[in-house]
Amino acid sequence: MPIYHTLGQIPPKRHTVFRKPDGNLYAEELVSTEGFSSLYSLVYHCHPPTLVKALGEPYSVEPKIARAKHLRHTSLIGFNIKPVDDYLESRKPVLVNDDLHISLAAPRKSMTDYFYKNSQADEMIFIHEGSGKLKTGFGEIKFEYGDYVIVPRGTIYQMEFDTENNRLFIVESFSPLRTPKRYRNAFGQLEEHSPFCERDIKRPENLQTFDETGDFKILIKKQGLIYPYVYGTHPFDYIGWDGFHYPWAFSIHNFEPITGRLHQPPPVHQTFEAHNFVVCSFVPRKYDYHPLSIPAPYNHSNVDSDEVLYYVDGDFMSRKSVVKGQITLHPGGIPHGPHPGTVEKSIGQEKTEELAVMIDPFRPLMLTEDAIAIEDESYHKSWQINIE
Numbered sequence: 001m002p003i004y005h006t007l008g009q010i011p012p013k014r015h016t017v018f019r020k021p022d023g024n025l026y027a028e029e030l031v032s033t034e035g036f037s038s039l040y041s042l043v044y045h046c047h048p049p050t051l052v053k054a055l056g057e058p059y060s061v062e063p064k065i066a067r068a069k070h071l072r073h074t075s076l077i078g079f080n081i082k083p084v085d086d087y088l089e090s091r092k093p094v095l096v097n098d099d100l101h102i103s104l105a106a107p108r109k110s111m112t113d114y115f116y117k118n119s120q121a122d123e124m125i126f127i128h129e130g131s132g133k134l135k136t137g138f139g140e141i142k143f144e145y146g147d148y149v150i151v152p153r154g155t156i157y158q159m160e161f162d163t164e165n166n167r168l169f170i171v172e173s174f175s176p177l178r179t180p181k182r183y184r185n186a187f188g189q190l191e192e193h194s195p196f197c198e199r200d201i202k203r204p205e206n207l208q209t210f211d212e213t214g215d216f217k218i219l220i221k222k223q224g225l226i227y228p229y230v231y232g233t234h235p236f237d238y239i240g241w242d243g244f245h246y247p248w249a250f251s252i253h254n255f256e257p258i259t260g261r262l263h264q265p266p267p268v269h270q271t272f273e274a275h276n277f278v279v280c281s282f283v284p285r286k287y288d289y290h291p292l293s294i295p296a297p298y299n300h301s302n303v304d305s306d307e308v309l310y311y312v313d314g315d316f317m318s319r320k321s322v323v324k325g326q327i328t329l330h331p332g333g334i335p336h337g338p339h340p341g342t343v344e345k346s347i348g349q350e351k352t353e354e355l356a357v358m359i360d361p362f363r364p365l366m367l368t369e370d371a372i373a374i375e376d377e378s379y380h381k382s383w384q385i386n387i388e
Contacts, residue, residue: 002039002188003198007139007207008240014042031154031245033176041243043137046211047233053215056228061221063093063101067367071333075379076371078104078310078325079167085109087159088116088219088226091170094371095308095329097363099276101172102308104325108164114217115235117156121172121221124272124279125149126252126357128312128325130166134159137238138246139204146252146312146355147202148271150177155247156218156235167325169310169357175275195256202249210234252312252355257285262293266358280358284314286351296346299337305360306331314353328379329365340385
């Protein structure tokens with residue numbers, strides 16, 4: 001989120017002398033994206049961020065593809081992903097392509113004995129169940145049900161959970177994940193027609209400086225491998241920082257829906273964008289107010305993109321038998337639409353209480369082995385009616 005922010009102590013001018021109370025220099029680090037051409041922050045460490053003590057053997061976490069090519073409406077029962085103690089081990093990729101990986105996770109334990117960094121993907125961690133804190137050198141962000149937690153690539157972090165009951169919907173984006181350009185003016189400010197504004201953004205707070213030496217395990221992900229590193233200094237040794245590149249969060253409950261006299265298409269629900277995919281938020285809202293309007297969505301032929309819906313809560317007027325944590329995948333190439341009977345049922349309804357996250361990728365998604373294990377194999381038959 002391109003909003004200038006600063007925490008802690010920083011010098012009046014960048015790239016100038018900035019000394020500790022003992023007279024030694026703080027270590028300045030530029031954290032930049034797209035070379036030196038996009039968002040960046042300047043970070044001031046107690047110690048140089050380069051003090052590597054040991055390297056472990058890398059191991060693969062590459063998704064195992066079970067169905068690379070398919071043309072079948074698919075449903076995954078997400079809450080059938082079994083809880084696992086460890087945060088990283090709990091992350092199960094289910095739908096993937098070269099632009100993004102979609103994972104489900106049910107971690108029981110906080111990260112206490114290691115830190116994690118995704119070095120090539122921004123992460124969008126949607127909190128379906130649970131609460132806690134994202135801990136980084138930039139500060140802390142408290143999260144709860146309904147929060148999108150955005151962790152930009154290269155950020156070392158820990159997840160601290162309040163309980164063992166946690167359900168996460170995670171998107172790894174291999175391009176920058178941003179607010180839609182059409183919501184922003186030439187200066188980056190969210191405009192009046194945007195369904196959310198800067199007041200809704202949670203930014204890091206409570207910066208704590210950990211001026212510690214020792215053995216600190218950091219697991220770094222790149223190109224489908226985890227590289228175990230041991231650093232000699234605590235990664236959260238920031239004395240201060242400023243800039244535009246840092247983690248942030250936004251609650252789906254603060255998305256203000258755009259409505260109209262007739263059914264509004266999914267772009268009005270858009271929340272984030274990246275290269276070759278978008279993310280939308282479906283939230284409780286008033287239905288269309290034309291006297292002859294049909295609130296249920298019309299049949300739609302996916303020509304250029306797949307469509308993924310992650311069902312969070314509430315009732316869905318266009319679907320039957322939806323459960324929390326369910327994922328539907330409607331692939332490009334065949335039409336999809338409301339289930340039989342739901343169109344007629346929607347006429348005259350005044351509002352919906354649905355809550356869902358939608359992702360439209362513009363390149364086909366592949367199903368992993370973890371996806372096949374939780375698939376509802378009969379979903380593609382759910383539109384059947386008696387035809388003589």
